[in-house]
Amino acid sequence: MAGNSFGQIFRVTTFGESHGAAVGCVVDGCPAGLPLDIDTVRRDLARRxxxxxxxxxSRQETDEPEILSGVFEGRTLGTPIAIVIRNTAQRSxxxxxxxxxYRPGHADMVWDFKYGFRDYxxxxxxxxxxxxxxVAAGAVARAFLAxxxxSVCAWSQSIAGIEAPSSSDNDFDIQEAxxxxxxxxxxxxxxxxxxKIEELRKAGESAGGVVECQARGLPAGLGDPVFDKLDALLSRAVMSLGAVKGIEFGAGFAAASMKGSESNDRPLAFENNGKINYAGNNAGGVLGGISNGACLVFRAAFKPVPSIARKQRSLDRAGREVELEIAGRHDICVCPRAAPVVEAMTALVLADLMLRRRADRYDTI
Ligand SMILES: Cc1cc2nc3c(=O)[nH]c(=O)nc-3n(C[C@H](O)[C@H](O)[C@H](O)COP(=O)(O)O)c2cc1C
Incomplete structure (x- = not known):
């Protein structure tokens, strides 16, 4: 089965199953000499x-990371960084x-049809x-970006259709998140x-929501047209998470009903650091697939968690109709835990592009 690695220079492979011995990652291509300690990884895992x-x-994992290689005396060696997080709270x-x-809305059935054998x-x-x-791999990327x-920051922008104030609003409080x-x-x-969540929980239901992510301090010039545009790579990274059904940048879908004069972000001035100041940010920090130096802004839509407590009708392996009641410990809405994962995936894309950018121009090599 291919498809477990991501990135070109800053390249990550993840491994592990939910009830196996451990999950973990190997980060290849992180430059040598980057300060990195286990607490950085621990902190990010605690947020997930x-x-x-x-x-x-209610599955309470300790989520204790162990760095097996690639770090010596608090700094990266430039060799593969392997991090393992043992599973300790399985209830198989x-x-x-x-x-x-098969659980409706989950991957069980298609996985079985495709591979014929699975860890259920x-x-x-x-x-x-x-x-x-x-998230462990993302912590390394975040250390590099810092x-x-x-900096990269994500939060739940809405849950079960209830919207939080936008980041430009006075009521917006990132500490509260x-x-x-x-x-x-x-x-x-x-x-x-x-x-609302209490109501849904009593009814054995789940909820969807939207996670917003912003990255600040980005240099202009990240992203390689045509297939490795910044927004294309971020979309791929974020859509690779379970339950994501959509992603939009800047004004996103609302741009479809704007006039050109409303949608265009007017450039105001060149700044000393080579950045450009804009009157607005409908582009979400990306033009032509290249970061334009403004804040990167995107939102991802997550569907309701498929494993719900109320009875559902489904099919078994033999194609017989069955009534299903799902036991196990499940999220009711993924957004609070998905936000740190969105941050991690964003950091991985940005770290990779920052390294790739070094090869952009002969005159700056
Ligand atoms: C952070 C996070 C937590 C999740 N928690 C659960 C869960 O507790 N139960 C569940 O059935 N699905 C959960 N999901 C969603 C499933 O992984 C996902 O719906 C499933 O793999 C099918 O993939 P698809 O929804 O992308 O088609 C979670 C997803 C994320 C990103």
Whole structure:
């Protein structure tokens, strides 16, 4: 099975299944000498852990990362960085019933049809447990970006149709997103969502939502037309996460109903650092697939979690209709835990493009 590696120079491979011994990653191509300590990785993994508020799975993993190679005396060696996160809280018996029955909306059935053999425990490799490995790899990329003045931040912009204020609004509070269970940047909105989530939980239902991500401090010039445009690579990175059904940059789908004069971001002035100042950011920081020096802004739409508690009708392996009641510990909405994973995938794309950019021009090599 191919498709477990990502990136060209800063290249990541993830491995592991939900109820196997461990998940982990190998990061190849990270330059030597970058300061990196285990606490950086630990901190990012802690942000992906289930929070309270009944919105996240009750599976309590320790998520303790172990760096096996590539780091010496607190700095990267330039050799492959292998990080392993052992699985410690599997409850595989919850999945015995799912051995021969397919969950509607999950990957079980197509996986079985394609490969003919799968680890059904906890969703195997199609489980979001795999995203812990991406976050560990992303922590390395974020350390590299931080050294280069670039920061990446994501939060839940809406959950179950309830919208948080936009990042330009006075009510927007990014500190709040780090303390409530929904990763929503507004206490009032988070309280409203808490009520809605409780209602859905009682009904055995789940919810979707939107994660917004912004990257600041990006140099202009990231992204390689035509197939490796910045927005194309980010779309690929984010769409590779389970449950993502859409992505939009800047004004996104709303741009489709604007006039040209409304949609165009007027350039105002060249700054000393080679950046360009714009009157707006409908482009979301990308023009022609190349970063334009403005803040990178995109949003990803996540569907409701497919494993719901209420009874559903489905098919078994033999094609017989069955009634299914799903046991196991599942998120009700993925957004609070998906936001750090979106940050990780964004950081991986940006770190790779920052390194690739060095080869852009003969006169700067
Ligand atoms: C952070 C995160 C957490 C998730 N948690 C669950 C979960 O607890 N239960 C579940 O059935 N699906 C969960 N999913 C979604 C499934 O992984 C996904 O829907 C499934 O693999 C099918 O893929 P698709 O929705 O992209 O078609 C989660 C996804 C993410 C990104």
């Amino acid at each position: 852990k289930p929070g309270g508020g009944g919105v996240s799975t 018996q919850d999945y015995d019933k799912l051995k021969d029955v 425990r906890g969703g195997g490799r199609s489980s979001a447990r795999e995203t812990a490995a991406r 050294e280069n003045g670039v 780090e303390v409530n269970s929904f990763r929503i940047p507004c206490k009032r909105t988070a309280d409203m969502i808490a009520g």
